[in-house]
Amino acid sequence: MINNCKKGTWSLVFMFALLLGLIPPSASANDLEPVRYLALGDSLSAGMTPEAGISSGYADLTAEYLKGKNSLAAYSKEFAIPGYTTQNVLADLTVKSELREAVRQANLITISAGANDLLKIAKTDPEKNILILDPATVKSTLGTLAKNYTMILQTIKELNPNASVYVMGYYFPFPYLSDEQKPQLIELTKTLNQTIQLATDQGATFVPVYDKFGDDTKKYLPNPENIHPNQEGYQLMSDALIATMTKAKPTANDLPKGHWAEKELNMLLASKILQLDKKGNIYPEQAITRAEVAGILYNSIPMTKSIPANPGYKDVPETHPAYMAIAKLTEAGVFTKSEYFNPNAPLTRIQMAKVITTAFQLKGDSSFPSYKDITATYWGTPYINAMTSNKIMVGYKNGRFGVNDSTNRAQFAVVLARVQAMLANQ
16 A cells, blocks of 8 residues: 555655746736646546536636636637547547647647546555555556657657647545545655646746645545635736746856756746845855755655654754755755754765765665775765766866765755756656
């Protein structure tokens, strides 16, 4: 059952997203090219109701919004089919000539697909009121889902490189199942969202909807035997889509064009993992602190909402802004318990190797990384091996790894991007 999933299952995903605005806030509707909107995907795109009928879904509501702004030239949800998986969407894009032509004509495309990929491998136990999923099958299904999305977006780009593509996230669809299983199912839903986000960040904009619904979705899913939302729920999805389309992309004043880590830092900004200060700066060359890293990892890895035991750091009281992140990651073994955490200290390169390896359960090979500043018995050697053998980190030209050197924000962003790429290709 899903309750028995190992932590490693959730290491499949990592959160990054590029938010590319379709309608800049400063532009008026009359200044924009008329929108030709094509909605693809599953029953949520089609607008299935809690009573299993078809009505106005998030796509219809968004089309109405655009029409009200006098910016809608065309709209179709003809190719949104209840029950569709990512494989179905990919197959249609490959063989249906009428769909391929519709993609060529559209300049706004939304996709909702992925939930059915998991639902098709799930079984229900009505007596226990639980969902049964095999962890190994979940992992392989998420991997296939990610590959399908890559191919979907590649196909759309080949047909229409100028279309703006938005991929919808999912709300929690199981509010009526066993309370005992809900934490695992909530994690599964978030993992699905993060897998989709990761798989689409280079070719589309991810639309987060989970937080709008929250963990208790009964208000929006009134039928215990149906996972589709009512009109209020569909309105939340439409609101999330419109908000994402109109969101301005943040830019840092101190990140010059062509900076070696420009792409990675902009992704962290767009996904709100890093924030600009009041001056609009991101400080790419500034050392990243241990507390900042804890916050980034805590927000990037699916974790339960259970209250962790106080790890007992003398310099991290419960009032510390990063307390929850530090406590949860210490509980998970990412950080090692000690008397002091040193939250404001720069993260060293060996510390980065340790926390990244542990957080994402990276595996090394049997080779010994022969750097001048480490030995085979050095405590950090296994972590360096995991990072270097996976080509996440490399040493310096002088033959050193630089174990005690500080890590700056740009370096940390690039390491995260490399982990993302490795996990996406597994």
